[in-house]
Amino acid sequence: MELNAPEQELSRFRARVAVAGVFVLICFGLLVARFVYLQIVKHDYYSTRAEENRISLVPIVPNRGLIVDRNGVILARNYSAYTLEITPSKVRNLEATIDELGEVIDIQAKDRKRFKKLLDESRNFESLPIRNRLSDEEVARFIAHRYRFPGVEIKARLFRQYPHGELGSHALGYIGRINKREAEQIEEDEDRAANYRGTEHIGKTGLEQSYEKYLHGITGFEQVEVDAAGRAVRGLSRTPPVPGDNLVLTLDAELQRIAEDAFGSRRGALVAIEPGTGGVLALVSKPTFDPNLFVDGIDPQNWGALNTSPDKPLLHRAIYSAYPPGSTFKPFMALAALMTGKRTPTQAISDPGYFVFGNNTFRDDKKGGHGSVDMVKSIVVSCDTYYYMLANDMGIDLLSSSIGQFGFGSRTGIDIEGEAEGILPSPAWKKRRFKKPEQQKWYAGETISIGIGQGYNAYTPLQMAHAMATVAAGGVMYKPHIVRYIEDARSGARTVVEPTPIKTIPIQKEHLDVIFKGLVEVNKWGTGARAFAKAEYTAAGKTGTAQVYSLKGAKYEASKIHETLRDHALYIAFAPAEAPKIALAVIVENGGFGAESAAPIARQILDYYLVGKRPAGPAPEQSGAESE
Known part of the structure; x- marks a missing residue:
């Protein structure tokens, strides 16, 4: 066999070495290039990433602000x-763990x-x-046993x-854990998302919700050095959190307690307002609930009890539920009549006990009527016939526009969410409300029942109290508010919620005097006389009864009607009549006559607020009072 020449073998070997050398050089070149890219070109990027891996930012949740009443009574606080x-x-088997x-x-x-x-x-x-x-x-x-539970x-x-548990719970609201929807809303706002890192709770209702941005505070951060396993090694720097602001309210906690206790086991609502500022003194919705149940996440048993109760304890009746005002509507009708020139104070009617319109007969609650009735007497004896005639003379358009200026059918703008608009009836409203053309038409006969606070009328207790406060303030309407001032928890600096006049209704003093006289005499010898016997102050008020369903001409007998179908009891007032300090509205659901159920509750509130008299127990449910 012929052997290859040594020169050829050497040449081939050198070629292979050269190829290998070039390959090695290329590899080293790639490594050097990669090294240059990582160490020089991307130095800042990877240096930052390494630092981020070494340093962890731990959010420090701020203390939530306190909520206190006008006298410094703490209504919401924090504890560790x-x-x-x-x-x-991090858990493999959740149920087993x-x-x-x-x-x-x-x-x-x-x-x-x-x-x-x-x-x-x-x-x-x-x-x-x-x-x-x-x-x-x-x-x-x-x-x-911690080692057993990764x-x-x-x-x-x-x-x-x-x-204080249930006290003022609808006004205060409550906080709860942030749910998915709320988390998504927070993430949409970059600044808010940063401030809520580490935060697990948020205001859900009431003041806790509407003043969340003040109560929450500013989240702090701590820089912590961690090892490869993510364990903290040492702290590097710390930015302390800023605690949330405190809320100081216009509410009087003791007045609130007396008002809630006055209802006993009855359902209803009460709103008390300072006429000259719009500050809310008491905001009651009964029955109430314990907001502490929601803080940790309410358990299904308690949630079921609250959510399925026929008494609806979670419903904020004071600002959300709308009721027919009944005869409490009449003073505003009378004032509107004076302002529009449809009636004079001395102009009287002869009341036969009914009013005939077309083929319909609208009856007064007093058989045989009240005889000769002028404006003051119409308020005192609550004469339906007087207001049937007045409503017919005014017509729905003038009636609606005149009554609307007192805030009926409009949100007041109170500083908590969930307020209902109510219903101020008008042809325009009816067209919006109904779909069928025959339902949209306004019939003249519908105007008659509107005049006595029935028909389509429906207003919140807050609107009724707000309107009464406006009259008490001589026509100056203030925006209702529950927060008196916001206090910086560190410096003590105060941001005062100034009384905000919404508007001034041009009411002549002589017209106001007529209405005031009628309201005062209601409590002297009219439907409120029994509830306000021997009062140490002069109260101006009006009782009212609102039908829950139509009797269709039958006689009303409460004992023969299911409790939930009985009439609502209402009462509105302000006092002292000479220089009003407080105005209020009370409604007792299915309570019957306002003089029986609602007026005694108002008496307890006014007794405490004006003369410091404390009640011995819930307001009595009187019987045998005059109807209104």
Whole structure:
């Protein structure tokens, strides 16, 4: 066999070495290029990323602002307690883990249900409480078994507390855990998203909701150096949080308590306002509820009880529910008649006990009528026939526009959300309300019942109190507000909520004097006389009764009607009549005559506010009072 020449073998070897050398050079070139790219070109980027991995920003949640009444009584505060929390994303078998935890810490069925509800509303990487307010013994017991429960830890958290329980709950509102919808809304606002990092609760209703941006405060941050496993090594710097502002209210907590107690077990609402400022002194909706139930996430049992109760304790009746005003509407009708020239104070009618319009007979509550009735007497004896005739003479357009200037059928702009508009009837409203052309037409006969506060009329207790406060203030209408001033928790600086006049209704003094006289005499010898016997002040008021359903001509007998179908009882007032300091509206659902149920509640409120007299118990449910 012929052997290759040594020169050829050497040439081939050199060629292979050259190729290998070039390949190695290319590889080293690539490595050098990559090194240059990483170390020089991308130096700043990767240096920042490394620093971010080394340093973690931990949000520090600020203390939520306090809520106190006008006299400094604390209505909402914070306290610190330990919670047992689970991060679902770090737990392999959630149910098994909870079962094992139950062997160490007492976890009841209601805790499990609440946790499940929170889990459904939250993201699975969030830490969720399975037990709140652990005792020191429970904390020590868990720490001894902590190694068994990855993804479970104890945290010290600030809890919101409403120390007076149900008192003023509809006005105060409550806080609860941030749900998915709220989290998405927060994320849409970059500044707000940064301020809510680490925050798990937010105002849901009432003042807690409407003043959330003041109460929340500004989140602080702590720079912490961490190791590769994410464990904190040391703190580097700290930006302390700024606590939320405190709210000081116009509400009087003791007056609120007396008002709520005065209702007893009855359903209804009460609003009391300072006529000269618009400050709300009491805002009652009965029955009420305990806002503390919502702070940790309400358990299904309590939620079911509140949500399915026929008494609707979560309904804010004072600002959301609209009721027919009944005879409390008549003083405003009388004032509108004077202002439009449709009546004079001395102009009288002869009341036969009914008013005939077309083929319909509208009856007065007093058989045989009240005889000769002028304007003052029409208010005192609550003469329906007088106002049937007045409504017919005014017509719906003039009636609606005249009554509307007192705020009926319009939101007042009070500083909590959820206010209803109510219904001020008019042809335009009816066209918007109904779809069928035959339903949209306004019939002249419909105007008659509007004049006595029935028919389509429907207003909130807040609107009624607001209108009464406007009359008491001589026609100056102030925007109702519950917050008196906002106080900086650190400096004590105050941002005062100044009384804001919405408008001034041009009411002549002689016209006001006529209405005042009628309202005062209601409580002297009219329908409010029994409730205000021996009062130490002069109160101007008007009782009212509003039908819940039509009797179709039958006689009203409360004992033969289901309780929920009985008439509502109403009362509006201001006092002292010479220089009004307080105006209010009371409604007792299905309470019957206003003189029986609503006026005695108002008497207790005015007695306490004006002369410091405390009631011995709930307002009595009187019987045998005159109807109105």
